[in-house]
Amino acid sequence: MGTSKRGKASLLFEDPPLILSAASVVGKKEGEGPLGKYFDRIEMDSMLGKRTWEEAESELQTRTARLAIEKSGLDKEEIRYYFGGDLLAQLIATSFGSMDLEFPMFGLYGACSTMGEGLQLGSMTVAGDFADRVLVTASSHFASAEKQFRFPLEYGNQRPLSATWTVTGCGAVVLGKGGGGSPLARVAGITTGKIVDMDFKDSMNMGAAMAMAALDTIVTNFKDLGVDERYYDRIITGDLGTVGRRLLLDYLLKAGHDIESRYMDCGIEIFDGSTQDTHAGGSGCGCSAAVLCGYILPRIQQGEWKRVLFMPTGALLSTVSFNEGKSVPGIAHGVVLERMDEGRK
Amino acid sequence: MGTSKRGKASLLFEDPPLILSAASVVGKKEGEGPLGKYFDRIEMDSMLGKRTWEEAESELQTRTARLAIEKSGLDKEEIRYYFGGDLLAQLIATSFGSMDLEFPMFGLYGACSTMGEGLQLGSMTVAGDFADRVLVTASSHFASAEKQFRFPLEYGNQRPLSATWTVTGCGAVVLGKGGGGSPLARVAGITTGKIVDMDFKDSMNMGAAMAMAALDTIVTNFKDLGVDERYYDRIITGDLGTVGRRLLLDYLLKAGHDIESRYMDCGIEIFDGSTQDTHAGGSGCGCSAAVLCGYILPRIQQGEWKRVLFMPTGALLSTVSFNEGKSVPGIAHGVVLERMDEGRK
Numbered sequence: 001m002g003t004s005k006r007g008k009a010s011l012l013f014e015d016p017p018l019i020l021s022a023a024s025v026v027g028k029k030e031g032e033g034p035l036g037k038y039f040d041r042i043e044m045d046s047m048l049g050k051r052t053w054e055e056a057e058s059e060l061q062t063r064t065a066r067l068a069i070e071k072s073g074l075d076k077e078e079i080r081y082y083f084g085g086d087l088l089a090q091l092i093a094t095s096f097g098s099m100d101l102e103f104p105m106f107g108l109y110g111a112c113s114t115m116g117e118g119l120q121l122g123s124m125t126v127a128g129d130f131a132d133r134v135l136v137t138a139s140s141h142f143a144s145a146e147k148q149f150r151f152p153l154e155y156g157n158q159r160p161l162s163a164t165w166t167v168t169g170c171g172a173v174v175l176g177k178g179g180g181g182s183p184l185a186r187v188a189g190i191t192t193g194k195i196v197d198m199d200f201k202d203s204m205n206m207g208a209a210m211a212m213a214a215l216d217t218i219v220t221n222f223k224d225l226g227v228d229e230r231y232y233d234r235i236i237t238g239d240l241g242t243v244g245r246r247l248l249l250d251y252l253l254k255a256g257h258d259i260e261s262r263y264m265d266c267g268i269e270i271f272d273g274s275t276q277d278t279h280a281g282g283s284g285c286g287c288s289a290a291v292l293c294g295y296i297l298p299r300i301q302q303g304e305w306k307r308v309l310f311m312p313t314g315a316l317l318s319t320v321s322f323n324e325g326k327s328v329p330g331i332a333h334g335v336v337l338e339r340m341d342e343g344r345k
Numbered sequence: 346m347g348t349s350k351r352g353k354a355s356l357l358f359e360d361p362p363l364i365l366s367a368a369s370v371v372g373k374k375e376g377e378g379p380l381g382k383y384f385d386r387i388e389m390d391s392m393l394g395k396r397t398w399e400e401a402e403s404e405l406q407t408r409t410a411r412l413a414i415e416k417s418g419l420d421k422e423e424i425r426y427y428f429g430g431d432l433l434a435q436l437i438a439t440s441f442g443s444m445d446l447e448f449p450m451f452g453l454y455g456a457c458s459t460m461g462e463g464l465q466l467g468s469m470t471v472a473g474d475f476a477d478r479v480l481v482t483a484s485s486h487f488a489s490a491e492k493q494f495r496f497p498l499e500y501g502n503q504r505p506l507s508a509t510w511t512v513t514g515c516g517a518v519v520l521g522k523g524g525g526g527s528p529l530a531r532v533a534g535i536t537t538g539k540i541v542d543m544d545f546k547d548s549m550n551m552g553a554a555m556a557m558a559a560l561d562t563i564v565t566n567f568k569d570l571g572v573d574e575r576y577y578d579r580i581i582t583g584d585l586g587t588v589g590r591r592l593l594l595d596y597l598l599k600a601g602h603d604i605e606s607r608y609m610d611c612g613i614e615i616f617d618g619s620t621q622d623t624h625a626g627g628s629g630c631g632c633s634a635a636v637l638c639g640y641i642l643p644r645i646q647q648g649e650w651k652r653v654l655f656m657p658t659g660a661l662l663s664t665v666s667f668n669e670g671k672s673v674p675g676i677a678h679g680v681v682l683e684r685m686d687e688g689r690k
Binding site for chain 1: 348353354356396397399400423426432433434435436437440441443444447448449450451452453454455456462465466469472473474475476498537538539540542556573603661662663664665666668671674676
C-alpha cells in the first residue's frame with residue numbers, strides 16, 4: 001500500500017485500484033446516437049415503468065448498479081461502500097435509487113463532474129485499504145433535469161444553439177484490488193479540481209462556464225505529474241459540448257498545449273448534433289458516466305488507448321443561484337486511466 | 346500507516362487522524378441559546394452583509410472555514426483538500442462559499458449527516474496518506490432552508506410541535522496527522538451509515554424518520570467494534586430532536602441497550618425549547634457541525650469525555666420527492682472521537 005502526492009492536487013497510486021467491471025444503461029435517444037451500440041442496455045420506456053421522472057431516474061441508477069455488480073461476478077456482500085450522485089436537488093435519484101442495495105453510502109454532488117469525484121474518492125478508499133471493493137455511480141435523466149433546471153417539458157420552449165441536452169443515462173463501476181474476472185483498466189492517479197469562476201452568467205451556455213475549469217485541471221495535471229499532452233492517448237472531457245470544446249482547445253493552445261488530435265468530449269460523441277437536434281451536445285452526470293463505462297473503458301481494455309485522462313466537467317449552479325444573478329462556476333475532476341499491461345512510469 | 350476494517354461498515358484507524366483545530370460560527374438565535382457562550386462567533390446580522398439568504402450562508406461557510414484555518418496556525422497552502430456540504434439544492438452555499446479559498450474540492454450531500462460524511466471521507470484521506478491535512482465543513486441557515494424546504498418566511502405559518510428549527514450555523518475542522526498546535530481529539534474510527542427507510546411520510550417530523558437510521562448505525566457500530574454503550578462516555582446524535590430522541594432510546598432499550606444516561610442530541614442542546622419557540626429542537630447540517638466544534642471537541646480536549654460516538658443524522662428528502670408522495674428515508678454517519686491521551690484498544 002502506498003501513494004505519492006504530486007503537486008497541489010494530484011496523486012499517483014503505487015498500487016492502483018482496478019476497474020473490475022462497468023455497466024452503462026441509457027435512454028432511447030442515446031441508444032439512437034452514434035455510441036448506441038456500445039451501451040449495455042437501452043431503456044425504450046423513458047419512465048422505466050415508474051410514476052414520475054424522478055422515480056425513473058432512481059430506477060435507472062438501481063438497474064445500472066445491479067448490472068455492474070452482476071458483471072463483476074462478485075456477490076453484493078463483497079462490495080463495501082456505495083459512492084453515488086446525480087443532478088437533482090438533495091440527490092433524490094441517488095438516495096431512492098441506492099436504498100434497496102443497502103450499502104454504507106456516501107452521497108456526492110459535483111454537478112456533471114460527479115463520476116470523476118466518485119472515482120477519486122472510491123480510488124482513495126480502495127488504495128488506502130479501507131475497502132476491498134466499492135461501487136461508484138452517477139446518473140442523469142433528461143426529463144427530471146429539464147423540469148428542475150430549465151422549463152416544464154410541456155412548454156416545448158426553444159433552446160439556444162449553445163445549450164446542451166441532458167443525457168438519460170447512468171454509468172456504474174466496481175473498483176477494487178482484484179477478484180471478479182478481468183479488469184478493464186486501472187486508476188493510476190487523480191487530479192482533483194478546484195472551483196473556477198469566470199463570472200459567466202449564461203445558464204444556456206454551460207460549456208463555456210466549464211471550459212475554464214477543464215483548462216485548470218488539465219494544466220494542473222500536466223504540472224503536478226511533470227507531463228504534457230503526449231503522455232495521454234486521449235484527453236476526454238465530460239460535457240463541454242461544441243462551444244466549450246473550442247474555448248478549451250484555444251486556451252490550451254495559447255498555453256502551449258495542442259491537444260486537438262487526442263481530444264474527445266463525451267457530450268459531443270453521444271449524440272449526432274446534425275440529426276438529433278441536441279445542439280451543442282449531451283450533458284448531465286450520466287453522460288460522461290455512461291460513455292466511460294460503455295465506450296472508453298472497453299477501448300482501454302482492448303488496447304486501443306493505453307493511457308487516458310478522463311475528466312468529467314460540472315457547472316455549479318441551481319435555479320436559485322442563477323435567478324439571484326449569480327455566476328455559473330465550473331469544476332473538473334481528472335482521473336488517469338491506464339491499460340492493465342501498461343508499464344508504470 | 347494502516348487501518349483495520351471491522352464488520353460491514355466500520356474502520357478503526359491504526360494511526361488516527363487528529364482534529365487540529367475547529368471553528369464554529371452561528372446566528373443570533375443560536376447565540377441566545379444554552380450553548381451560546383461556547384461558539385467562536387455569533388453573527389448578529391442574519392444576512393451577514395449580503396443580498397440574499399443563500400449568499401449569507403455562503404459567507405457563513407467562508408468565515409468559519411477561514412477561522413478554522415486561522416485557529417490551526419497553518420498556512421492555507423498546508424491544507425490539501427476541502428470537503429464540504431450544505432442542505433441547499435446543488436450545494437450552492439458550499440460552492441459559492443468555498444470558491445475563494447481555491448482548494449481542490451469534494452462536494453458532499455448527506456442532508457444533516459453531512460459533517461459525519463465529511464469527517465469520514467476526510468479521515469480516510471488523511472489516514473491513507475493522500476493528504477497531510479484537509480478541511481471539513483458543513484453549514485445551514487434557517488432562512489435559506491425554510492424558504493427551500495417549507496414555506497416562504499413571510500407566511501409566518503404555524504409549525505407542528507414535532508417540527509425542528511433549522512440552525513443558522515457552520516462548523517469547520519482541520520484534520521491532519523499533526524502540526525499546528527495542540528490537537529482537540531483524534532478520529533479513532535468510523536461507522537458509515539446506510540439509508541434506512543421506514544416509510545415515514547411526515548416532513549414535519551424528521552426526527553422520527555432519522556431515529557431508525559441512528560438506531561441502525563449505533564447497533565452496527567457496537568457489533569462491528571465488539572463493544573456496547575459502556576465503551577462511550579457520550580453517544581451524540583445530530584438533530585433527532587425530542588420526538589426522535591424518545592424513539593431512538595425506546596428502540597435501543599428493546600434491543601438491550603440503555604444509553605439514556607450517556608445520550609445527547611445536538612438539536613436538543615442548542616436551543617431552549619421552552620423559551621425559544623423551537624419545538625422539537627434544532628436541525629440542519631450546521632447544527633451538529635457547530636455543536637461539535639464549539640461544544641463537543643473542547644469537552645474531549647479538556648478530558649471531561651474520553652470517548653464519544655458522534656453521529657450526525659440526515660433526512661433524505663427534497664420538496665419534489667415529498668410532494669410526489671415519497672417517504673423520508675434517513676441516514677446516520679458515526680465517528681468515534683477520542684481524547685488524545687486515551688490508551689488504544
